[in-house]
Structures are given as C-alpha cells and as structure tokens.
Amino acid sequence: IVEHFVTIQLFRLKKFNKWEVQVMNKQERSTITDLGKCNFRDVCSYFQQKSEERKARSKEEKQEEKKKNEALIEEFGFCDWDGHREKIGNFRLEPPGLFRGRGNHPKMGKLKKRIIPENITINCSKNSKIPKPPAGHKWKEVRHDNAVTWLVSWTENVQNQNKYIMLNPSSRVKGEKDWQKYEVARNLKSKVDRIREDYMRDLKSDEMMVRQRAVALYFIDKLALRAGNEKEDGESADTVGCCSLRCEHIKLHKHLDGKDFIVEFDFLGKDSIRYYNKVPVLKQVFKNLVLFTENKEGPDDLFDRLNTSTLNKYLNSLMDGLTAKVFRTYNASITLLNQLLELTDPDDENVASKILSYNRANRAVAVLCNHQRAAPKNFSEQMGRMNEKIEKKQRDIQDAKQETKSAKSDYKHNKSEAKRKAYEGKKKKVERLQEQLIKLEVQATDKEENKEIALGTSKLNYLDPRITVAWCKKYSVPIEKCYNKTQRDKFAWAIAMVDDTYVF
Numbered sequence: 385i386v387e388h389f390v391t392i393q394l395f396r397l398k399k400f401n402k403w404e405v406q407v408m409n410k411q412e413r414s415t416i417t418d419l420g421k422c423n424f425r426d427v428c429s430y431f432q433q434k435s436e437e438r439k440a441r442s443k444e445e446k447q448e449e450k451k452k453n454e455a456l457i458e459e460f461g462f463c464d465w466d467g468h469r470e471k472i473g474n475f476r477l478e479p480p481g482l483f484r485g486r487g488n489h490p491k492m493g494k495l496k497k498r499i500i501p502e503n504i505t506i507n508c509s510k511n512s513k514i515p516k517p518p519a520g521h522k523w524k525e526v527r528h529d530n531a532v533t534w535l536v537s538w539t540e541n542v543q544n545q546n547k548y549i550m551l552n553p554s555s556r557v558k559g560e561k562d563w564q565k566y567e568v569a570r571n572l573k574s575k576v577d578r579i580r581e582d583y584m585r586d587l588k589s590d591e592m593m594v595r596q597r598a599v600a601l602y603f604i605d606k607l608a609l610r611a612g613n614e615k616e617d618g619e620s621a622d623t624v625g626c627c628s629l630r631c632e633h634i635k636l637h638k639h640l641d642g643k644d645f646i647v648e649f650d651f652l653g654k655d656s657i658r659y660y661n662k663v664p665v666l667k668q669v670f671k672n673l674v675l676f677t678e679n680k681e682g683p684d685d686l687f688d689r690l691n692t693s694t695l696n697k698y699l700n701s702l703m704d705g706l707t708a709k710v711f712r713t714y715n716a717s718i719t720l721l722n723q724l725l726e727l728t729d730p731d732d733e734n735v736a737s738k739i740l741s742y743n744r745a746n747r748a749v750a751v752l753c754n755h756q757r758a759a760p761k762n763f764s765e766q767m768g769r770m771n772e773k774i775e776k777k778q779r780d781i782q783d784a785k786q787e788t789k790s791a792k793s794d795y796k797h798n799k800s801e802a803k804r805k806a807y808e809g810k811k812k813k814v815e816r817l818q819e820q821l822i823k824l825e826v827q828a829t830d831k832e833e834n835k836e837i838a839l840g841t842s843k844l845n846y847l848d849p850r851i852t853v854a855w856c857k858k859y860s861v862p863i864e865k866c867y868n869k870t871q872r873d874k875f876a877w878a879i880a881m882v883d884d885t886y887v888f
C-alpha cells in the first residue's frame with residue numbers, strides 16, 4: 385500500500401474516488417470498508433522518517449548523490465537532433481500516485497499507474513542507436529516519424545491523455561516554435577482591424593450560424609475567452625469555452641448598475657477555474673444574445689450552430705495559424721506593452737518601483753486572461769511579517785533622524801572636520817534607511833496586489849518575451865528580476881536577440 389501513498393497528498397484529498405477498489409484485493413476490500421476509520425499513522429511516520437533521513441544526510445552522501453544525478457542527466461538527458469546535441473526536457477517519469485487535477489475535478493483521487501516499458505513508444509531516426517529497454521522488457525513501439533517533435537510518448541490511465549517527453553524549452557526547435565507563436569500574434573496586429581470590421585458586419589447577418597460566429601468572435605476578441613474545451617478534461621469535468629457556452633452560463637441585463645447591455649458570465653473554464661465577469665457589450669451583440677437564448681432552457685447550447693472545430697477552421701481562413709489562443713497572445717502582449725508604457729516612470733531610478741510597475745502591467749494581463757489563484761494559505765502571516773519589517777524600519781528611521789539632529793547641533797557648536805563627517809554620516813544613514821523603507825513598502829504593495837492573481841501562466845505562455853527583455857534593457861533592470869531560471873531558459877532565444885527598441 386505504501387507505493388500508493390507516494391506523498392502525503394492523500395491526507396489532503398477530500399474525496400477518494402474509489403481508488404481503494406482499484407488497489408485492494410478481495411480480502412482487503414472486505415476488511416477495509418471505510419477509509420475514514422483507517423489509521424494512517426504508520427504510513428505517515430514512515431514518510432516522516434524517510435524525510436528526516438534525507439535531511440540528515442552527510443555532506444559526502446549529498447555529494448555522492450549529486451554526482452549520480454549528474455551522471456544520469458549525462459546519460460539520459462540529451463539527444464542528438466539534426467546533428468546538434470540537445471537537452472531533453474522532462475525525461476523522468478512521474479511515479480505512481482493519486483491524481484489531483486484542478487478545482488473539484490471529478491477524477492480527483494484516481495490512481496495514476498506506474499508506467500512500464502511496454503507502455504512506451506519511442507521516436508527516433510531509423511539509422512540511430514535505438515535506446516534499449518530495461519532487461520526483460522520491450523517497448524510498446526519504436527517509430528520513426530519526422531513530423532512530430534516528441535521523443536517518447538505514452539497514454540496515462542486517468543484521463544486517457546497522451547503524454548510526451550520532448551526537448552527542453554531552451555532547445556533550438558522549442559525556441560523556434562515559441563518565436564513563431566509570437567510572430568503569428570504580431571501578424572494579427574495588422575489583420576485585426578479587418579477581422580473586426582467583418583464580424584461587426586456579420587452581427588447582422590441573415591444566416592444564424594454567421595451571426596453566432598460573429599458574437600463568438602466578439603467574445604474571443606474582447607474577453608480573451610478560449611474557443612472551447614475539445615480535448616482538455618475529456619467528458620468528465622464540466623468546463624466550457626466560448627463555443628460550448630450554455631444558456632445557463634450567461635445572464636442578460638438590459639440595465640445594470642447604471643450601465644446598458646450587460647452580460648453576466650459565470651462558468652467554469654479551463655482547469656475548472658471559474659470565470660465570472662459582468663461586461664457591457666454592443667447593443668447588437670446583446671440583441672443577438674437575446675435571440676440566441678429565445679425558447680431555450682439553461683442546459684441548451686448558446687451557440688447551437690457552432691462548434692470549436694468550425695470556429696477554428698473559420699479563424700484559420702482569416703489568417704494563417706489564427707486560433708482563439710492567438711487573440712489571447714496578441715491581446716496579452718499588446719496590453720503588457722501599453723501598460724508598461726503607461727506605468728513606467730522613466731525618472732524613477734528605483735529598481736523596486738520599476739519592478740512594481742512591471743508586475744502591475746503583468747497583473748493587468750493576468751486579470752484579462754482570468755489567471756486567478758486562491759490566496760496563499762498563510763498570506764496574512766506573510767503580510768504581517770512584512771508589515772512588522774516596515775514598522776521596524778520606520779522606527780530605525782526615527783532613531784537615525786534623532787541621531788542626525790544631535791550630530792547637527794554638535795557640528796554647529798564645534799565646526800571641526802570630525803564633527804562634520806559624523807553629521808554627514810548620520811544623514812547618509814537616514815537616506816539609506818529611507819531607500820530600504822521604500823523598497824519594503826513597494827514589495828508589500830506588490831504582494832498585496834498579487835494576493836489572488838497568478839502571473840506565471842501569462843508570463844510563460846502569452847507574453848511576447850521580447851517586450852520584457854527590451855523593457856529590462858531600456859531601464860537597466862536585471863532580467864533576473866522579471867524571469868526566474870526556468871523562464872530564462874525558455875526565453876533564451878529572446879534574451880539573446882533583442883535590443884531595447886522592440887516593437888510588438
């Protein structure tokens with residue numbers, strides 16, 4: 385049973401989803417009928433002991449382990465790709481465990497099985513050295529498909545999704561793909577006026593399908609909604625995107641809070657994140673929505689003449705490579721750029737306030753993309769600690785000011801060089817402390833504003849990194865302040881090629 389308690393995650397799950405039926409044999413099933421009555425103390429202490437043992441390792445043991453790890457990476461962490469040695473991304477498989485999923489995922493608690501060589505498909509060139517499976521095992525398949533970019537694939541058993549081992553984000557192919565993605569988004573910039581004209585006209589089309597398509601496009605453009613949820617959570621999680629919206633997901637208010645034509649959205653989007661928003665829309669859009677919901681019940685499709693694949697086909701006919709995601713990327717990037725222009729004070733030399741401006745711009749994008757998170761568990765403690773630091777700094781400043789005052793009066797009474805120096809020194813100290821205070825206050829503001837917003841997703845997936853890199857160069861902000869190691873690896877291509885005048 386220990387293998388299935390890979391982490392203590394079980395104790396955090398509220399729902400067990402019948403994993404026990406999958407794992408237990410007949411006799412165990414008849415003995416253990418209610419997990420709530422089980423005592424897991426031994427399992428828990430087993431893991432605590434393991435963790436203590438790990439912490440107590442000697443320096444030599446740690447060194448030894450590090451060496452072994454490096455040897456592993458050397459052996460399995462690289463491949464030969466078009467004559468280049470490239471780093472492989474996630475070449476370690478996850479051990480078996482319990483599936484968590486996001487939100488209240490219906491498959492939460494299901495058992496993720498151990499992956500064995502018989503589950504694995506290998507992709508490599510015909511004439512290459514094909515990796516050997518562990519003794520006594522066989523690969524499921526070895527194929528030579530030069531139209532895909534994965535090296536290894538398998539199907540996981542919880543959601544039946546394909547999983548892949550690919551190259552590291554810093555590799556040439558990945559960098560090129562990333563670059564292409566942002567080039568497509570930049571390309572949209574020159575096409576978007578025409579696309580908007582078209583859907584504005586189509587809002588009044590005689591053909592119902594065209595009208596629905598126009599409203600869906602309007603949502604995708606103005607609200608950065610996703611197109612749909614074709615392959616994401618399978619049929620299990622009840623999450624929707626633009627095309628799969630149902631009548632029950634919107635409420636129409638002709639007037640609300642002093643505004644006209646308000647649509648109130650409330651649905652679960654990707655990863656079961658709730659999308660809730662009240663937005664004023666064009667009168668014609670509102671009229672259409674009234675029309676689309678006429679004679680329908682809550683569970684009926686809002687866009688009954690539309691599906692994700694027809695919408696995506698249409699998008700692609702408007703521009704090569706255009707998808708709903710490109711609208712998100714385009715809007716996210718252009719919003720970041722505009723916000724940076726608006727929020728950066730070129731005269732403010734303070735790096736901390738520059739970062740605050742950057743994070744605020746990034747937050748505007750995250751809000752647009754609906755990248756929320758639950759406030760961290762000990763958020764108020766963390767905030768409390770920061771405020772204590774600020775108060776201490778304020779007291780230090782008061783003290784230092786007092787000292788400056790007496791040093792000044794000393795100097796007044798005795799104009800010696802030593803007294804002058806002492807006075808100057810105290811003044812400097814006050815300035816230094818005040819700078820530190822500003823820095824702390826800025827960090828606290830940043831933290832407070834970031835309470836329920838996740839910046840990582842938009843940074844990694846929607847924001848053209850060249851905007852960030854150029855901004856950093858222009859204002860002499862070290863790139864490490866905006867990107868951590870993972871992000872710097874992924875955006876190596878942008879960090880290498882950009883000067884400080886990038887225009888999205």
Ligand SMILES: *[C@@H]1O[C@H](CO)[C@@H](O)[C@H](O)[C@H]1NC(C)=O
Pocket residue numbers: 497498499500502503539540541
């Ligand atoms: C891996 O292969 C074995 C044997 O063919 C099979 O029983 C198991 O379900 C497979 N695992 C997954 C995750 O598909």
Ligand SMILES: *[C@@H]1O[C@H](CO)[C@@H](O)[C@H](O)[C@H]1NC(C)=O
Pocket residue numbers: 507508509510527528529530531532533534535
């Ligand atoms: C899959 O194999 C083909 C060669 O058969 C190769 O061109 C392609 O790049 C491979 N994909 C990877 C990730 O190696």
Ligand SMILES: *[C@@H]1O[C@H](CO)[C@@H](O)[C@H](O)[C@H]1NC(C)=O
Pocket residue numbers: 605606607608715718719752
């Ligand atoms: C981006 O989205 C916002 C918010 O929905 C919208 O108001 C704005 O017009 C969009 N901007 C661009 C340039 O598409």
Ligand SMILES: *[C@@H]1O[C@H](CO)[C@@H](O)[C@H](O)[C@H]1NC(C)=O
Pocket residue numbers: 689690691693694
């Ligand atoms: C989407 O709609 C088109 C046209 O109505 C239809 O041919 C297609 O089968 C639909 N696709 C799906 C996945 O429902």
Ligand SMILES: *[C@@H]1O[C@H](CO)[C@@H](O)[C@H](O)[C@H]1NC(C)=O
Pocket residue numbers: 761762766
């Ligand atoms: C609380 O926050 C600190 C960071 O200040 C973090 O290291 C710690 O793991 C958090 N504790 C819990 C229980 O989340």
Ligand SMILES: *[C@@H]1O[C@H](CO)[C@@H](O)[C@H](O)[C@H]1NC(C)=O
Pocket residue numbers: 798800802803
């Ligand atoms: C002024 O201060 C200096 C240095 O602290 C000291 O050596 C000197 O005696 C003082 N002069 C008077 C007049 O107090």
Ligand SMILES: *[C@@H]1O[C@H](CO)[C@@H](O)[C@H](O)[C@H]1NC(C)=O
Pocket residue numbers: 839840841868869870871
């Ligand atoms: C970098 O930030 C991302 C997103 O905020 C996070 O998921 C990742 O673990 C971080 N990586 C490192 C090396 O800190």
